[in-house]
Amino acid sequence: MRIQVVDHPLVSHKLTTLRDENTDSPTFRRLADELVTLLAYEATRGVRVREVEIKTPVAPATGVKLETPTPLVVPILRAGLGMLDGMVRLLPTAEVGFLGMVRDEETLEVSTYADRLPKDLSGRQVYVVDPMLATGATLAQAIRFLVERGANDITAITLLAAPEGIAVLENEMADLEVPVTLVTAAVDEKLNEKGYIVPGLGDAGDRLYGVAH
Numbered sequence: 001m002r003i004q005v006v007d008h009p010l011v012s013h014k015l016t017t018l019r020d021e022n023t024d025s026p027t028f029r030r031l032a033d034e035l036v037t038l039l040a041y042e043a044t045r046g047v048r049v050r051e052v053e054i055k056t057p058v059a060p061a062t063g064v065k066l067e068t069p070t071p072l073v074v075p076i077l078r079a080g081l082g083m084l085d086g087m088v089r090l091l092p093t094a095e096v097g098f099l100g101m102v103r104d105e106e107t108l109e110v111s112t113y114a115d116r117l118p119k120d121l122s123g124r125q126v127y128v129v130d131p132m133l134a135t136g137a138t139l140a141q142a143i144r145f146l147v148e149r150g151a152n153d154i155t156a157i158t159l160l161a162a163p164e165g166i167a168v169l170e171n172e173m174a175d176l177e178v179p180v181t182l183v184t185a186a187v188d189e190k191l192n193e194k195g196y197i198v199p200g201l202g203d204a205g206d207r208l209y210g211v212a213h
């Protein structure tokens with residue numbers, strides 16, 4: 001698995017406010033949206049394009065257009081929804097598939113409650129977005145679903161990642177033929193005994209949308 005930590009002062013600046021417990025929900029949503037735009041710019045460096053010939057008002061020119069089928073963006077509900085608009089702003093022609101996944105706060109086991117992915121992802125390039133990579137169980141399961149459907153190039157974009165979760169993902173992805181890239185704004189120190197990222201930002205879904213039961 002290729003890992004890219006986006007090291008940029010604007011990313012660090014926005015992330016600091018995002019982490020702050022005094023940041024309210026509207027500001028949190030705006031910052032998550034702004035951050036994903038910056039991360040997506042880096043994450044889409046490998047987006048597939050094809051050469052095209054065009055004519056400018058002055059002369060013929062060679063350029064590129066996004067290859068078809070265009071990439072699939074997959075937000076993991078709930079918190080991943082906070083990163084969707086920023087992604088499709090950069091990739092307006094992308095299709096969107098949804099995965100609803102939740103981890104049990106006691107056991108940290110993950111269950112999938114919604115699967116609205118295209119049935120056949122053969123040869124597709126997929127960008128999966130979720131702000132938090134904690135134990136890694138959620139992203140590992142999501143990536144397995146995508147590979148089973150035929151995706152052949154997967155990039156996960158997160159705001160924060162824990163070293164423990166990265167290790168789990170690397171282990172899970174070791175025997176996959178499919179290239180997987182992780183793009184994140186920061187790798188934090190550790191997980192606490194409740195599986196929360198330290199220092200982290202708390203529960204991303206709750207901070208975006210309110211406490212869910």
Ligand SMILES: O=P(O)(O)OC[C@H]1O[C@H](OP(=O)(O)OP(=O)(O)O)[C@H](O)[C@@H]1O
Pocket residue numbers: 076077078079080101102103104108110130131132133134135136137138139165195203204205206212
């Ligand atoms: O790496 P893991 O240990 O699996 O944890 C990460 C997951 O936890 C959070 O979702 P949560 O289960 O809180 O659901 P929500 O988005 O509905 O709040 C987060 O958005 C990730 O999906």
Ligand SMILES: O=c1cc[nH]c(=O)[nH]1
Pocket residue numbers: 079132134195196197198200201202203204205
């Ligand atoms: O710190 C964490 C870990 C998992 N999910 C979150 O929203 N926050």
Ligand SMILES: [Mg+2]
Pocket residue numbers: 079203204205206
């Ligand atoms: Mg949550």
